[in-house]
Amino acid sequence: MSKKNKNQKKIRAEFKKNYDTRRRKNDLTRDFDANQSNLEDLNTAERVSGKGRWTRKRTVTGDISGSEDTGFNVALEIDESQALAGRVIRVHGLSSIVETSIGTFECTTRGLLKSLATDLQNVVVAGDHVTIQQVSPGQGVVVRVEQRRNFIDRTSRGRQQIIASNIDLALIVSSAAEPTLKPNLIDRFLIAIDKAQLQPVIVINKIDLVDVAELQPLVGVWAQLGYPVVLVSTVTGQGVDRLRHLLAGKDSVVAGQSGVGKSSLLNSLEPGLTRRVATVSEENSKGRHTTTTAELVRLSFGGHLIDTPGIRQFQLWDVVPEEVEGYFRDLRPFVHQCRYPNCTHTHEEDCAVKDAVADGWIDVRRYDGYCQIRSGD
Numbered sequence: 379m380s381k382k383n384k385n386q387k388k389i390r391a392e393f394k395k396n397y398d399t400r401r402r403k404n405d406l407t408r409d410f411d412a413n414q415s416n417l418e419d420l421n422t423a424e425r426v427s428g429k430g431r432w433t434r435k436r437t438v439t440g441d442i443s444g445s446e447d448t449g450f451n452v453a454l455e456i457d458e459s460q461a462l463a464g465r466v467i468r469v470h471g472l473s474s475i476v477e478t479s480i481g482t483f484e485c486t487t488r489g490l491l492k493s494l495a496t497d498l499q500n501v502v503v504a505g506d507h508v509t510i511q512q513v514s515p516g517q518g519v520v521v522r523v524e525q526r527r528n529f530i531d532r533t534s535r536g537r538q539q540i541i542a543s544n545i546d547l548a549l550i551v552s553s554a555a556e557p558t559l560k561p562n563l564i565d566r567f568l569i570a571i572d573k574a575q576l577q578p579v580i581v582i583n584k585i586d587l588v589d590v591a592e593l594q595p596l597v598g599v600w601a602q603l604g605y606p607v608v609l610v611s612t613v614t615g616q617g618v619d620r621l622r623h624l625l626a627g628k629d630s631v632v633a634g635q636s637g638v639g640k641s642s643l644l645n646s647l648e649p650g651l652t653r654r655v656a657t658v659s660e661e662n663s664k665g666r667h668t669t670t671t672a673e674l675v676r677l678s679f680g681g682h683l684i685d686t687p688g689i690r691q692f693q694l695w696d697v698v699p700e701e702v703e704g705y706f707r708d709l710r711p712f713v714h715q716c717r718y719p720n721c722t723h724t725h726e727e728d729c730a731v732k733d734a735v736a737d738g739w740i741d742v743r744r745y746d747g748y749c750q751i752r753s754g755d
């Protein structure tokens with residue numbers, strides 16, 4: 379029957395507070411500002427009955443292992459004979475869809491897991507490896523979330539919100555037009571991806587709408603820095619094979635503004651798929667957030683791809699201004715040659731970085747992007 383974990387101990391689990399804004403001072407604010415998807419419903423829908431709201435503590439028995447940064451991993455009393463390993467495909471409010479070797483289950487999450495997640499809005503996310511217990515055909519309960527290898531996150535109402543987990547590659551999807559290409563946004567994503575130690579791929583979609591030769595100078599700068607860049611069009615099919623090749627056998631996530639064609643790309647990569655896509659409205663070229671929930675899709679050529687809702691603006695999470703130069707591969711060789719050791723490379727005299735820009739060693743646009751990100755804009 380139930381197996382007791384020898385590390386089991388009493389834990390004071392705090393009920394999630396409604397939310398309070400906790401931003402690290404000096405942080406470049408990290409509102410990832412996606413549309414407010416139903417990933418947030420877990421928090422607001424939590425019921426607390428009886429003796430008051432949000433502030434009670436209760437004693438639960440269990441063992442929390444795992445680091446604070448990677449979410450949590452909880453070993454509780456589990457009837458292993460009834461347990462099934464699975465992967466979370468999608469989360470809808472309080473229930474999640476979990477794929478297992480014997481089929482797909484719609485699951486609730488064990489109450490105890492929720493009360494242990496004191497600082498996270500969402501206990502279970504797309505990409506998570508979990509253990510479930512079946513309760514009826516097609517229905518189960520998530521009883522354990524395995525340690526996350528990595529994840530991408532954002533701040534939502536002062537709390538960390540994990541969007542997707544257990545990923546190898548992150549595709550930064552942008553479009554050559556409609557909406558217009560935003561190189562600085564790509565540079566911001568590159569930092570976030572570097573920080574999460576994921577491998578980035580820059581994808582520029584909708585190349586059917588432009589003269590590709592005009593993109594070359596821009597693309598060349600990233601390529602020289604060692605970032606893979608793939609130019610694609612889901613309309614002509616150009617570049618799709620190359621992307622398929624990069625994705626094969628890996629678990630990847632797509633990130634990018636709404637309307638750039640993330641879901642269209644999934645449909646092109648996997649012809650059987652029919653992800654909902656929508657036309658970018660003319661008056662609002664930012665798109666309309668057609669995809670509202672992160673969803674993991676199995677790829678027939680091996681691996682998985684997590685489609686995510688578009689973001690409007692991407693502010694870095696947890697990067698202080700002094701750290702920004704370290705994420706710019708092209709600035710790094712020069713930063714220690716400046717006159718002042720604490721040079722910000724923005725206004726100082728005898729700045730080796732500014733000299734390198736003037737001499738053409740550093741691309742002007744990349745440098746402007748650095749200044750913008752450093753200033754916290």
Ligand SMILES: Nc1nc2c(ncn2[C@@H]2O[C@H](COP(=O)(O)OP(=O)(O)OP(=O)(O)O)[C@@H](O)[C@H]2O)c(=O)[nH]1
Nearest residue numbers: 611612637639640641642655656657667668669688
């Ligand atoms: N011309 C052109 N249009 C494209 C291409 N790829 C996608 N589109 C169009 O761009 C629009 C937006 O595509 P979606 O796939 O819904 O964009 P998305 O990034 O998933 O948007 P969200 O789900 O809102 O984040 C649709 O009208 C697509 O038909 C392309 O390669 N060329």
Ligand SMILES: [Mg+2]
Nearest residue numbers: 640641668669
């Ligand atoms: Mg979409």
Ligand SMILES: [Zn+2]
Nearest residue numbers: 716721723729
């Ligand atoms: Zn300098």
